[in-house]
Amino acid sequence: EAQVTQNPRYLITVTGKKLTVTCSQNMNHEYMSWYRQDPGLGLRQIYYSMNVEVTDKGDVPEGYKVSRKEKRNFPLILESPSPNQTSLYFCASSLWDNSYEQYFGPGTRLTVT
């Protein structure tokens, strides 16, 4: 089954404790992206990647890191989480043929206390 998977789905952590949210897709997509969803703000792009070893900042990259060492994986790293990073995070992927039709993962709900 074609899908984007994220782990964990739910995470409660404390300020300053490094964490990684994994994202994996099995559709051989070139493009992958991370978003955060906050009430009243919709989805805001954190980082995106056009292909292996190619990443770029989205609209809200501060406090986040990403890497793209393999085509299928695009982990999101919070080196020192803070309470304002409490949010619902989505990973997405797509082919890069101008379609922009992105496939979204199920989401990771992160709470930082």
Next chain:
Amino acid sequence: AQSVAQPEDQVNVAEGNPLTVKCTYSVSGNPYLFWYVQYPNRGLQFLLKYITGDNLVKGSYGFEAEFNKSQTSFHLKKPSALVSDSALYFCAVASNDYKLSFGAGTTVTVRA
């Protein structure tokens, strides 16, 4: 910079009535426009897109949207709403910089 506005936080309609969800956009260059839907506790699902061609595009689940360049709008429509259409709807715009920008979302409630 590109942006999307969804002027209504909520839209309430009765089942069987027409449903419209409004979207306006701002982008440099030719716009690529999209609608996504999010059901409770789920990720977003693609509904439809406008890249080029006919201004009226048809998508999944009986939805359609009309691109209006002069009004910079891309409203989502369904002629006869179902209770199962109740969800959160997002409009999105992209241009040639590989970035997809989403609106804040509109919650649609269809009452039986």
